[in-house]
Amino acid sequence: MTYTPQKPPIAESPEELRKRIAGWGVDLDPKDRPSVPKLAFQEDLTGAHWELPERQPEKYPRERSPEHGMLTPVFGTAQPPSGVSGAIRRYAYRYSEGRTAHWLLLVLADRVDAWEHHLRSLLTLRPDNPITETGVKAEVTRHGLRSRVGQHRTDLKHQFLDPVIVAGPWVAAAWLVFSGVRKLVRPLRS
Amino acid sequence: MRAMVYRGPYKVRMEEKERPSIEHPNDAIVKVQLAAICGSDLHLYHGMMPDTRIGHTFGHEFIGVVDEVGSSVRNLAVGDRVMVPFNIFCGTCWYCARGLYSNCHNVNPNATAVGGIYGYSHTTGGYDGGQSEYVRVPFADVGPSKIPDWMDDEDAVLLTDMTATGYFGAQLGDIVQGDVVIVFGAGPVGLVAARSAWLMGAGRVIVIDHLDYRLEKARTFAQAETYNFTQYGDIVLEMKKATDFLGADVAIDCVGAEADGNFVQHVTSSKLKLQGGSPVALNWAIDSVRKGATISVMGAYGPLFSAVKFGDAMNKGLTIHTNQCPVKRQWPRLFEHVRNGYLKPSELATHRVPLEHIAEGYHMFSAKLDGCIKPLVVPTAA
Numbered sequence: 354m355t356y357t358p359q360k361p362p363i364a365e366s367p368e369e370l371r372k373r374i375a376g377w378g379v380d381l382d383p384k385d386r387p388s389v390p391k392l393a394f395q396e397d398l399t400g401a402h403w404e405l406p407e408r409q410p411e412k413y414p415r416e417r418s419p420e421h422g423m424l425t426p427v428f429g430t431a432q433p434p435s436g437v438s439g440a441i442r443r444y445a446y447r448y449s450e451g452r453t454a455h456w457l458l459l460v461l462a463d464r465v466d467a468w469e470h471h472l473r474s475l476l477t478l479r480p481d482n483p484i485t486e487t488g489v490k491a492e493v494t495r496h497g498l499r500s501r502v503g504q505h506r507t508d509l510k511h512q513f514l515d516p517v518i519v520a521g522p523w524v525a526a527a528w529l530v531f532s533g534v535r536k537l538v539r540p541l542r543s
Numbered sequence: 544m545r546a547m548v549y550r551g552p553y554k555v556r557m558e559e560k561e562r563p564s565i566e567h568p569n570d571a572i573v574k575v576q577l578a579a580i581c582g583s584d585l586h587l588y589h590g591m592m593p594d595t596r597i598g599h600t601f602g603h604e605f606i607g608v609v610d611e612v613g614s615s616v617r618n619l620a621v622g623d624r625v626m627v628p629f630n631i632f633c634g635t636c637w638y639c640a641r642g643l644y645s646n647c648h649n650v651n652p653n654a655t656a657v658g659g660i661y662g663y664s665h666t667t668g669g670y671d672g673g674q675s676e677y678v679r680v681p682f683a684d685v686g687p688s689k690i691p692d693w694m695d696d697e698d699a700v701l702l703t704d705m706t707a708t709g710y711f712g713a714q715l716g717d718i719v720q721g722d723v724v725i726v727f728g729a730g731p732v733g734l735v736a737a738r739s740a741w742l743m744g745a746g747r748v749i750v751i752d753h754l755d756y757r758l759e760k761a762r763t764f765a766q767a768e769t770y771n772f773t774q775y776g777d778i779v780l781e782m783k784k785a786t787d788f789l790g791a792d793v794a795i796d797c798v799g800a801e802a803d804g805n806f807v808q809h810v811t812s813s814k815l816k817l818q819g820g821s822p823v824a825l826n827w828a829i830d831s832v833r834k835g836a837t838i839s840v841m842g843a844y845g846p847l848f849s850a851v852k853f854g855d856a857m858n859k860g861l862t863i864h865t866n867q868c869p870v871k872r873q874w875p876r877l878f879e880h881v882r883n884g885y886l887k888p889s890e891l892a893t894h895r896v897p898l899e900h901i902a903e904g905y906h907m908f909s910a911k912l913d914g915c916i917k918p919l920v921v922p923t924a925a
Contacts, residue, residue, distance in 0.1 A: 355787055355788045355789040360789070361786065361787035361789055363721050363723075363746035363747055364747070365746070365747075366844070367721075367744075369630055370741070370746070373766065374766055374879065375884060375885055376741070376883065376885030376886075377741050377742065377744070377881075377882075378720070378740050378741075378742070378743075378744040379742050379885065380739075380742045380744070380745060380876075381720055381744035381809050381831045384642050385876065386713055386714045386743070386876075387714070387873050387875065387876045387877075388642070388714050388715075388869065388872055388873065389714060391642075391643070391866075392641040392642065392643070393641060394640060394641055394642075395639070395642050395872075396641075396913050398634045398635055398640065398685075399632075399634045399636060399644075399685050399686075399871060400618050400684045400886070401633060401634030401635045401639075401682070401684060401685050402615075402617065402684065403635060404635055405635070406567075406569065406633050406635070406649055406682070407566040407567065407569070407615070409566055409570055410566070416652070416653065416665075417652035417653065418653055418654050418655055419621065420654075420655040421652055421655060425648070425649050425650055425651060425652045426567075426633070426648070426649050426782070427567055427631075427633065427649060427650050427659075427672035427681045427682065428651070428652045428669065428910060429659075429665070429666060429668045429669030429671070430669065431596075431599060431600070431665075431669050431670060431671040432596040432598045432599055432665070434584065434596075434599070438622065440597075440602075442594065442665075445594075446653075450654055450655060450656050450846065453847070453848075456593045456634075456846055456847050457667075457847075459593035459594045460593050460816055462594070463590065463593065463594065463595055463596070466549075466596055466597050467551035467552070467597055468599075470550065470597040470598070471550075473552065478684070480687065481551075481554070482552055482556075483554065485902060486550050486554035486555060486556045486902050487553050487853075487906060488555070488900075488901075488902030488904070488905055488906030488907070489906060490902075490903050490906075491903040491904075491906040491907040491910070491912055491913075492554050492906070492910075492912070494903065495906075495907045495913035495915075496617040496911040496912060497910070497912055498915070500910070500911065500912040500913060501736060503886075504626065504754070504755060505753060505755055505771050505773040505774060506753055506754060506773070507664060507772075507773050507803045507804060508752045508753070508803050508911070510806055510812075510836050510876045511806060511809055511810055511814065512910065514810070514814050515553060517909075518552060518553065518814060519552070519553045520555070520577065
């Protein structure tokens with residue numbers, strides 16, 4: 354009973370639980386839990402044979418958080434910043450992680466990056482294809498209708514927004530191009 | 544080599560990319576045999592994680608064969624079959640020396656608030672991931688482990704994040720014998736967390752989600768009581784009723800940034816990117832537990848702010864434990880549990896996606912089609 358010192362009783366005894374559930378209670382003792390206590394000095398250093406790791410060569414000016422005292426000894430080199438999005442990203446890294454500006458600039462750079470690549474892809478033999486790249490074929494091959502009808506899924510309330518997010522910018526861009534061309538052509542016709 | 548490549552929100556494709564090379568003396572190059580798509584990959588896929596660059600290859604759950612090693616690698620050799628934790632870590636910084644491998648300070652120049660993760664944007668270090676034929680593995684002497692002969696490939700790949708994270712989440716709950724534990728989210732991590740709560744002596748385990756097929760799995764895999772929150776007007780009130788109006792002793796948030804259950808919260812975070820994550824499950828957790836309870840959070844949230852009901856957490860005297868899982872610290876004990884049959888991660892693998900169908904695989908997982916719980920990715924051509 355909640356309003357008295359006793360805790361509401363559990364329906365099953367430890368013996369019953371042990372019988373029903375394989376392994377019940379094997380980690381009951383916190384000593385058997387690998388992340389208890391949270392901070393535990395690891396004598397083996399998990400195989401490391403250095404105190405400070407050797408430093409990876411920096412082949413281009415690597416962007417880094419100003420909250421770091423130095424460039425970390427090891428870092429990823431995938432997709433170095435480039436173009437307008439790269440300039441926005443480099444600017445974003447002037448701000449600490451505590452500043453909202455840092456993250457919002459990175460989000461902005463992500464959107465600009467996407468458009469830079471979409472436009473660049475139009476000049477290649479493999480332009481972006483929103484149909485194949487969104488994998489909507491799975492709606493047919495993976496039972497899109499059956500997976501939704503008659504289910505108690507609350508995500509259906511907002512799934513209609515996904516195509517808007519994907520196709521919306523393309524439709525808007527197509528409209529801008531169309532209206533721009535129309536404005537150019539109209540005076541020529543008259 | 545062939546690799547999954549991000550092309551913008553909701554868009555991915557397979558591309559030919561350059562094979563990665565050794566960039567540091569303790570690097571290895573691993574030829575990937577099996578990978579997986581994680582629920583947290585969907586945050587990248589939906590464009591929620593800042594600094595996710597076009598061309599990035601996702602994938603932080605993978606196993607494979609060592610194809611090349613750097614000059615200082617001592618513990619691995621070409622040909623070794625390895626499982627690689629999702630954390631990239633050095634082993635000797637202040638954090639690693641104390642077992643916080645997920646918080647390593649020597650691998651992520653882009654942020655100090657998170658460590659290094661394979662294929663998880665530049666916010667976690669800018670490393671390409673394992674949904675590809677080859678992957679660069681930094682600190683090869685520290686992170687990877689050779690796969691034991693007795694272990695299935697599917698169990699091995701699912702120990703690199705999903706299983707370790709779920710098991711870690713139950714530990715963060717500080718469960719004592721007889722505790723009532725509520726797990727929010729019946730995805731792969733939530734299912735493992737629920738199963739692990741029993742190993743730690745829980746007296747009752749309740750799993751909450753809105754997908755019936757996943758709740759069915761929670762009943763069979765985790766032997767848990769289940770609630771579909773869409774069937775109740777107020778799931779917090781329902782949890783109070785279910786616990787004789789005391790509230791649960793422990794709640795585990797295994798949902799993270801894209802929680803459903805509140806349209807405004809979901810849309811402002813997942814669609815409009817105005818929050819670091821939709822904290823619906825976290826807020827329900829705060830309100831469903833008793834005063835003085837513990838909340839474990841290892842559902843992933845983005846770095847922007849979120850509308851969390853912190854006043855309730857404070858006034859209830861809650862203890863909130865959080866972190867990304869330090870995977871390798873869990874492995875010795877988890878290997879015992881898998882070998883003893885207490886945990887069988889491969890029971891949660893529902894689909895195998897060839898790399899050439901990666902876009903359909905992401906859409907299926909994102910839209911929760913075909914009873915998908917955990918999709919694996921097969922990188923090599925048949």
